[in-house]
Amino acid sequence: MTIDAIADQGRRAKAASRILATASTAQKDDALRAAADLLVARTDEVLAANAEDVARAEAGGVSATVVDRLRLDDGRVEAMAGGLRQVAALQDPVGEVLDGWTRPNGLRISRVRVPLGVVAIIYENRPNVTSDAAGLCLKSGNAAFLRGSSGAITSNIEIASVLREAYAKVGLPEDALVLVEDTSREAAVAFMQQRDAIDCLIPRGGASLIRSILDNATVPYVIDGDGNCHVYVDASADLDMAVRIVRNAKTQRPSVCNAAETVLVHRDVADAFLPRMADELAGVELVGDAATRTIVPAAGEAAEDDWANEFLDLKLAVGVVDSIDQAIEHIGRYGSGHSEAIVTTSLAAADRFTSEVDAAAVVVNASTRFVDGEEFGFGAEIGISTQKLHARGPMGLRELTTAKYVVRGDGQIRG
Numbered sequence: 001m002t003i004d005a006i007a008d009q010g011r012r013a014k015a016a017s018r019i020l021a022t023a024s025t026a027q028k029d030d031a032l033r034a035a036a037d038l039l040v041a042r043t044d045e046v047l048a049a050n051a052e053d054v055a056r057a058e059a060g061g062v063s064a065t066v067v068d069r070l071r072l073d074d075g076r077v078e079a080m081a082g083g084l085r086q087v088a089a090l091q092d093p094v095g096e097v098l099d100g101w102t103r104p105n106g107l108r109i110s111r112v113r114v115p116l117g118v119v120a121i122i123y124e125n126r127p128n129v130t131s132d133a134a135g136l137c138l139k140s141g142n143a144a145f146l147r148g149s150s151g152a153i154t155s156n157i158e159i160a161s162v163l164r165e166a167y168a169k170v171g172l173p174e175d176a177l178v179l180v181e182d183t184s185r186e187a188a189v190a191f192m193q194q195r196d197a198i199d200c201l202i203p204r205g206g207a208s209l210i211r212s213i214l215d216n217a218t219v220p221y222v223i224d225g226d227g228n229c230h231v232y233v234d235a236s237a238d239l240d241m242a243v244r245i246v247r248n249a250k251t252q253r254p255s256v257c258n259a260a261e262t263v264l265v266h267r268d269v270a271d272a273f274l275p276r277m278a279d280e281l282a283g284v285e286l287v288g289d290a291a292t293r294t295i296v297p298a299a300g301e302a303a304e305d306d307w308a309n310e311f312l313d314l315k316l317a318v319g320v321v322d323s324i325d326q327a328i329e330h331i332g333r334y335g336s337g338h339s340e341a342i343v344t345t346s347l348a349a350a351d352r353f354t355s356e357v358d359a360a361a362v363v364v365n366a367s368t369r370f371v372d373g374e375e376f377g378f379g380a381e382i383g384i385s386t387q388k389l390h391a392r393g394p395m396g397l398r399e400l401t402t403a404k405y406v407v408r409g410d411g412q413i414r415g
Contacts, residue, residue: 010197115141117199127155150183224383227257234344291320
């Protein structure tokens with residue numbers, strides 16, 4: 001596929017976005033339910049396409065974790081369909097009046113929620129993202145311009161075909177979803193530079209993809225960044241609670257961005273807490289500073305990179321700190337701005353932590369695993385933004401919109 005072909009796809013998505021911006025909630029919900037039904041009806045075709053991707057990955061020696069992310073089965077296809085139905089059931093954000101007022105000259109001004117336009121998503125080996133992203137974009141009135149990975153390309157093409165067919169059945173443009181099938185690096189860079197088409201670009205992937213966005217993108221983007229998440233166990237912490245929270249944050253699903261990667265423990269409770277934590281984290285590789293290794297001799301030595309690393313695995317960096325100030329300083333130095341947690345019974349400590357730690361989400365006495373669109377009550381998310389403009393934290397339907405001012409008058413002119 002040439003750069004001109006990608007630009008043409010962008011123009012098609014832009015044209016579709018103008019239609020979607022004025023589509024009714026009923027039309028969008030009908031399209032989502034039709035897509036869900038057709039996905040289930042075409043399960044055999046989707047799984048056959050996915051089997052090609054899985055076989056190619058296994059032949060290439062890809063890790064079992066990556067293959068598991070790639071693999072679809074009947075249950076996962078049904079879950080994809082369920083996700084589309086769930087989005088259909090959510091409140092439509094488009095058209096919501098955010099605020100309004102009347103000026104002394106009689107002008108009536110309101111601020112109204114509207115779609116972004118064309119939302120581009122570039123993502124790695126998770127074919128479910130194709131339907132998840134398309135569904136969220138459609139409900140929020142945006143065209144989805146998608147570029148997946150080479151590893152999942154056969155699956156992505158089949159899933160996109162099903163969704164496009166469903167959209168057409170209910171009278172919405174097929175190009176509400178446009179998939180770039182060229183998976184070359186050159187095509188990826190060209191995709192990131194479609195300034196005439198893309199209103200917002202969202203990457204879903206690892207450090208190399210994020211670096212490519214930072215180096216090459218010329219369109220507005222929202223970074224769904226690394227999750228180097230910390231749990232700080234304060235001097236006043238309920239240690240039973242702290243053990244439960246750390247175990248859940250690290251082991252409930254270690255390969256996701258809101259899993260804990262570092263635990264910081266106040267020196268006053270380190271002797272009591274760390275051996276209990278180590279016992280509860282059997283099977284987790286612990287690496288730590290000198291104080292940690294003295295208390296837990298089985299722990300390895302933490303390298304400097306370990307403090308900043310998103311392991312996405314059963315590995316945990318552990319440090320002992322002398323104060324909450326030192327914990328906050330450590331998080332500020334090594335954290336990725338995703339999710340940070342404190343376990344404490346001190347209201348003053350909790351207030352300091354929540355006000356001074358700079359992250360998309362700050363959690364008090366709960367697991368970092370709750371930093372998730374569905375857990376927040378958003379119903380679904382397209383990612384978790386670790387930047388500050390225009391969205392931060394879990395990105396649900398509202399974060400896929402912007403606002404415009406509507407000004408109504410009766411002949412006023414400015415003197």
